[in-house]
Amino acid sequence: MLVEWDWWTVDFGYAHAGAVGVLVGGSEPGPAYCDVGSGPHVPSTTHWSAYDGRAGRPRAEALRAVCACGWRSAAQYPLDWDTIGDQPLYEADVDLSGPLADWTAHLSVVRDAAVPLPEPLAALLVEMAGQLTATAADAPLAAMRAAGVLERIAARVGRETAGALCDDGMPAEAVATALGTTRSKALVLLLNAQDR
Structure with a gap:
C-alpha cells in the first residue's frame, strides 16, 4: 500500500508527517485500490484524492487532518459533491487549508512538549x-x-545519550514526548542503546 504524506517537517521527520484523511460513513475507510489491469499485484493508496467514488472506490464525505503518530483531528470538512461534480478529486478545487491548519496546530502541541x-x-x-x-x-x-x-x-552522540537515558531508567513515553517522536521510535532508540 502506498502511503502518501502531504506534509512533514525537518524538526520531526516522518514521525509526525501529516496528511489529509477522509471519512466515509463517519469513519476512515481502508485503502483505495487502483485497477491497473490484470496481474497479482493491485496497488492501493490512502491518499485523499483517490476516494472519489470512481472505479468502485469509496466516495469521501469529509476531510480531516491525520498524523503518522496516530493523531486525528476532531474537525471535519465536508466535501461539496454538488460543486465537485463528476470530476476526479485530484482535479477539483478542494480547499485543504482547514486540515493543514489543524495539523499545524497539532505540531505546535508536539513542539511545545518537546525539549527545547x-x-x-x-x-x-x-x-x-x-x-x-x-x-x-x-x-x-x-x-x-x-x-x-x-x-x-x-x-x-545518539547512542551515548540514549545509553545514559537507559541507565537513568527513563521510560520510552517520556523520551518520545521529549524528542517529538513516536513511542515505538523512542523504544527502538533505547533498545539499540542497550546493545552498545
Missing part, C-alpha cells in the same frame, strides 16, 4: 543546513561527504 534545543545549537543547525544546501549546489560530493560525517556524529 539550546539557542546556540539551534542557530548552528540552521546555519549548517544553509551551508550544506549551498555546498550541494556547488560541490555535491563535498556535501555528501559532510552529510556522512554528520550522520556518524549524530549516530555516536
Whole structure:
C-alpha cells in the first residue's frame, strides 16, 4: 500500500508527517485500490484524492487532518459533491487549508512538549543546513561527504545519550514526548542503546 504524506517537517521527520484523511460513513475507510489491469499485484493508496467514488472506490464525505503518530483531528470538512461534480478529486478545487491548519496546530502541541534545543545549537543547525544546501549546489560530493560525517556524529552522540537515558531508567513515553517522536521510535532508540 502506498502511503502518501502531504506534509512533514525537518524538526520531526516522518514521525509526525501529516496528511489529509477522509471519512466515509463517519469513519476512515481502508485503502483505495487502483485497477491497473490484470496481474497479482493491485496497488492501493490512502491518499485523499483517490476516494472519489470512481472505479468502485469509496466516495469521501469529509476531510480531516491525520498524523503518522496516530493523531486525528476532531474537525471535519465536508466535501461539496454538488460543486465537485463528476470530476476526479485530484482535479477539483478542494480547499485543504482547514486540515493543514489543524495539523499545524497539532505540531505546535508536539513542539511545545518537546525539549527545547539550546539557542546556540539551534542557530548552528540552521546555519549548517544553509551551508550544506549551498555546498550541494556547488560541490555535491563535498556535501555528501559532510552529510556522512554528520550522520556518524549524530549516530555516536545518539547512542551515548540514549545509553545514559537507559541507565537513568527513563521510560520510552517520556523520551518520545521529549524528542517529538513516536513511542515505538523512542523504544527502538533505547533498545539499540542497550546493545552498545
